Each structure stands twice: as C-alpha cells, then as structure tokens.
Amino acid sequence: MMKPDPLFARWRSEKTAAYLCAAVAAAERSLAGKKLFNDMAGAAEEQAGIIAEEMQAKPVFRPSLRSRLIKKMIKTFGPRRMRAILAATKVRGVSFYSGPVLRPGHPMPTDVEKIGERHRGGGGSLRAAVFGVNDGLISNTSLVMGVSGAALAPDAIVLTGVAGLLAGAFSMAAGEYVSVRSQREMYEYQISQEREELELYPEEEAEELALIYHARGMPLEDARSIANDLIADPEAALDALTREELGLDPDNLGSPFGAAMSSFLAFTGGAVIPLLPFLLGAKAAAIPVAAGLAGASLFVIGAALSLFSGKGALAGGARMLLIGALAGGATYFIGSLFGVAAA
Numbered sequence: 001m002m003k004p005d006p007l008f009a010r011w012r013s014e015k016t017a018a019y020l021c022a023a024v025a026a027a028e029r030s031l032a033g034k035k036l037f038n039d040m041a042g043a044a045e046e047q048a049g050i051i052a053e054e055m056q057a058k059p060v061f062r063p064s065l066r067s068r069l070i071k072k073m074i075k076t077f078g079p080r081r082m083r084a085i086l087a088a089t090k091v092r093g094v095s096f097y098s099g100p101v102l103r104p105g106h107p108m109p110t111d112v113e114k115i116g117e118r119h120r121g122g123g124g125s126l127r128a129a130v131f132g133v134n135d136g137l138i139s140n141t142s143l144v145m146g147v148s149g150a151a152l153a154p155d156a157i158v159l160t161g162v163a164g165l166l167a168g169a170f171s172m173a174a175g176e177y178v179s180v181r182s183q184r185e186m187y188e189y190q191i192s193q194e195r196e197e198l199e200l201y202p203e204e205e206a207e208e209l210a211l212i213y214h215a216r217g218m219p220l221e222d223a224r225s226i227a228n229d230l231i232a233d234p235e236a237a238l239d240a241l242t243r244e245e246l247g248l249d250p251d252n253l254g255s256p257f258g259a260a261m262s263s264f265l266a267f268t269g270g271a272v273i274p275l276l277p278f279l280l281g282a283k284a285a286a287i288p289v290a291a292g293l294a295g296a297s298l299f300v301i302g303a304a305l306s307l308f309s310g311k312g313a314l315a316g317g318a319r320m321l322l323i324g325a326l327a328g329g330a331t332y333f334i335g336s337l338f339g340v341a342a343a
Helices: 006-027 031-055 065-077 080-088 094-098 112-149 154-200 202-215 220-231 234-244 256-271 273-279 283-309 313-342
Strands: 101-103
Touching: 006 031, 006 065, 006 154, 031 094, 031 202, 065 080, 080 094, 080 154, 094 202, 112 154, 112 256, 112 273, 112 283, 112 313, 154 202, 154 234, 154 256, 154 273, 154 283, 202 220, 202 234, 220 234, 256 273, 273 283, 283 313
Parallel strands: none
Antiparallel strands: none
C-alpha cells in the first residue's frame, strides 16, 4: 500500500481549511467575522498555492463528504456552536469567538456566558467527579433494588451488585480514556501541523495571527507588530498560534489515564454505597438500610450539584432524591414481577 504524499496531504488540508473558512464567513453575521474568515480563507488558499508549486502540480480539490457535512452544519447551527469541530478541522481564527483581545492568548470576556466559560475550568473536575459518583449510585442502587425485588438471596445480591459496580466502573473508565485520548491525539496532530507550517511559512503565519488580533479589536499595525515579535520566538509563536488560530489550550490537553482513573474511582465511590449494608452483614435490614443510604447520598449529591447550577440546595437535593427513588422503585417493582413469575 502506497504511503500518501505528505505535500499533497498538506495541500489538501489547506484547501479544506479555505473551504470551511469561506463557509464560516458566509454564515458569520458580523462584518469583522466575515472579513476575518474571508482573509483566513485567502491565506489558506495562498499556502495551498505555495505547496502546489513545491509539488510542481495542479491538483483538483474536491471537498470530502465530511467537509460538505460540516459546511451544512455551519449553515444550520452557526459557527459559534461549531467551534470544537472547526478547531478539529484546522479552521483558523476560531478564537474570534472568545471576545476582544486583552493581551495575546488571553481573551477578555464581554458577557455573562463568556465569564462563565472562563470560570468553569476550576470547578470542572469537581463537577465531573460529582456526576461520576451520581451515575454509580443511581445505576447500582437500581440494580440492587431490582434483584432485591426478585427475592434473591443476599449473597446473590452482593455478587450482582459487585458485578454491576465493576462493569460500570470499567466501562466508564474505558469510555473516558478513549474520549480523552482521541481528543489529545487530535490536539497533538493539529499542533504538530502548526509547528511545521511555522517553520516553513513564518511570514504567512505572522500575518494570519495579526488578522485574528485585528478582528478581535486590536489596531492592525499593533497586531502586526505583536505577531512579528511573537514569530521571532518559535515557542511563544507556536503557543500563540495554537491558542488563536486553532482555539486550543496546549497546557490543557488532559491525561487519558488520569481521566480514566478519576472516572473509575468516582463511579465506584457511588456504586459501593447501596452494597454497604450487605457487605457489613445487615441481613434482614439490608434492603431498607441500602435504600436509606442511597436516598441520603442522592440528596447530598443533588445539594452539591446546586452549587454549579445556582439553584437552592434543598430543591436540588429533593429533585435528585425523587429521581433516584423513581428509578429504584421502578426496578424493584419489575424485579418483584420476575420473582413472582419464577416462583
């Protein structure tokens, strides 16, 4: 099998970027946004032309099915909602949607939504952990209540609950690992492409960076001066280009193993709660004690989640308790039907 020509791959990447930048410009409502993405499309076309000269060929560009689908999505949902996908397809300038420039690489938020985005990072891990505990608690409580309703022996309930805990925890960990790993690989690939282009076309990269700063409110001459200063330092330039052109944070790529371990531990922490009475030998009282522990834990989790939503802790706790009670009650009832049928 022949390896793809790296020059052709770069040419196609630039043509795809130009195609999608033009689609963003067409969908963008602001004049500054239209100008920026039209300029980005022109810059990508220019780089594609330089690569074509290196190839000594004039290939014909046909957008892929994926690119055509993304173009339709841009038109339907708008560029702002498509930021993550646009970054993944190397559309330059997506940091335009972060707001005016305060200083290179650090956007200044201008509305409540953006201020919220700036402050979500610190609580994101805690919020994810709380949700992980909640997932484990509800799913395993429902499982334990279901097999309890079927009148299984305590040993069988424990075995089923432990199996559910392990299956759920490993499933969550594997899913989180694959998700974060895939995202990290995409980021690393984009950054490596940007590093290569910075080495090959420093002047063009400086102009693209200046255009982004200008579109976000900086005077053009100042933007060009800052961009040229940044390009003189390859590491600073790569950091700025990664943030501003691709809308990525190179310092926050995430650890797949860390994400998987956190997900595993959070799910396990919740899933073990309804099993505690059985593991500690509560015997006849195990089922009501498990239900009580699960209910109290759900109320606490609901109250904790209210910290992120701004709602009242009492209302948040009561809502989560009600949801858990409905899920546990439904599975207990269904389990009891199976128990009667088996008898």
